[in-house]
Amino acid sequence: WPQRAWAAVLYAAPAALCLESALSEQGSIIHVGVARQRAMLVEPHGVRIHHLAHLDERTLWNAGPPRLRYEDAALDVACQAVSEFDAIAVLADACGSRRTTAVRLQQTLDARRRIRRRRWLKGVLADISAGTCSVLEHAYLDRVERAHGLPRAVRQQRSDSSVGVCYRDTEYGRRLVVELDGRLFHDSASARNRDFERDLDAAVDGRSTIRLSYQQVLDRACHTAAKLAWVMHGHGIAVTGHPCGPGCVFGKLDLAA
Numbered sequence: 001w002p003q004r005a006w007a008a009v010l011y012a013a014p015a016a017l018c019l020e021s022a023l024s025e026q027g028s029i030i031h032v033g034v035a036r037q038r039a040m041l042v043e044p045h046g047v048r049i050h051h052l053a054h055l056d057e058r059t060l061w062n063a064g065p066p067r068l069r070y071e072d073a074a075l076d077v078a079c080q081a082v083s084e085f086d087a088i089a090v091l092a093d094a095c096g097s098r099r100t101t102a103v104r105l106q107q108t109l110d111a112r113r114r115i116r117r118r119r120w121l122k123g124v125l126a127d128i129s130a131g132t133c134s135v136l137e138h139a140y141l142d143r144v145e146r147a148h149g150l151p152r153a154v155r156q157q158r159s160d161s162s163v164g165v166c167y168r169d170t171e172y173g174r175r176l177v178v179e180l181d182g183r184l185f186h187d188s189a190s191a192r193n194r195d196f197e198r199d200l201d202a203a204v205d206g207r208s209t210i211r212l213s214y215q216q217v218l219d220r221a222c223h224t225a226a227k228l229a230w231v232m233h234g235h236g237i238a239v240t241g242h243p244c245g246p247g248c249v250f251g252k253l254d255l256a257a
Contacts (some may be wrong), residue, residue, distance in 0.1 A: 001025045002065075005053075008032045008047045009065040016059040016066040018050055019080070022073035023094070023123045033068060070100050071108035079116045084218040087117070088124055088135075095128055102129035125180065130184065136182040140170070147244040148225035151237060175235045177209045178228070180217070208235065222248045 008030040009015050014024070018033035033052040034041070041049050052058070060074045067073070074094040081087035095102050102125045109121055123135045145153065153170035170178040210231065216224045225241070226249050232239045243251035 001027075004046065005030055006065045008044070011044060011047070012041055012049055014066075015049075016055065016061070016068055018052065018068045018073060019077055020065040020073075023070065023077065039094050064216055065135075069108075070094070071105050074100065074105060075108060075112070075115065075121070078121065084120070084217045086123070088214055090122055091121075092128060092241060102126075136214055136217055139221075140178075140180055140212065143221040143244075144217060144225045144228070145170075147221065148229070148248075148250050149241040150225060150228060151232065151239055171207075172232060173235075173237045175207055177207050177235055178210060179211045181211050181213045226250045226252075 002064045003026060004023060005017060005025070009017060009032055012032050012034050015032045015034045017031065019031040021029075021031040028046060031050060032047060033050045033055055035055045036051045038051060043049050052068075058068050059066055061071055069106050071094075076088060077091040078087040082091060091102075091105065094100050094105065106122065106125045106129070109115065109125065112118075115121070120135070127135050127213070144150065151172055153172050155170055170180070172178070173249065208231070210228070212224065220245060225244075229239050229241050229250070241250060243249075244255045
């Protein structure tokens with residue numbers, strides 16, 4: 001891979017590795033960035049050439065081979081991600097690798113004049129930096145609960161458990177608890193153990209617990225809402241609900257059955 005990367009950069013010189021190729025030494029495609037004003041180049045097999053603005057200031061020219069700064073490359077990959085979950089995974093992996101931090105990514109984002117998903121990306125990076133999951137919590141409320149007309153949950157309900165006082169993310173009729181697990185990396189065994197203990201305590205009190213993460217909420221909101229409606233129905237919680245739009249799978253439910 002390094003030899004292929006060097007060959008691609010030298011072919012398009014002055015050029016630098018970009019996108020995924022600037023993040024890790026793997027992948028069948030070598031992504032190379034050149035200045036935006038450069039003429040179009042014929043792409044050799046296995047090489048993709050991208051015309052980038054502000055290439056000089058975004059590139060580590062002394063690296064071998066030259067490559068975009070890690071923060072710039074990570075943001076570019078996140079912006080091109082197919083799904084929001086994939087974008088979050090890119091940023092979380094970047095921070096989890098210890099090659100950068102959420103703060104440095106935020107600073108790079110702020111320095112960009114134009115970038116897709118700016119406001120959303122700022123929220124995700126703020127969550128990663130603070131260790132919270134407000135992006136996930138808001139998405140659940142907006143895309144799953146409200147969009148499909150599910151019953152309104154009681155949020156951040158104080159509860160006593162065997163591991164101390166805790167706050168349930170969402171609770172429906174004291175019969176069902178939905179916890180939103182937005183932790184992306186560096187999760188500790190003790191933290192997960194506390195979660196399992198809380199779930200067990202809820203079961204003792206007669207409440208079931210469901211844990212959701214980013215992919216269920218961001219990428220499969222309709223399927224998640226439909227499954228939650230069935231669970232609520234099974235727990236005797238009154239739920240009608242409705243599709244969020246054309247093609248929504250919620251419309252295929254028959255909760256009267």
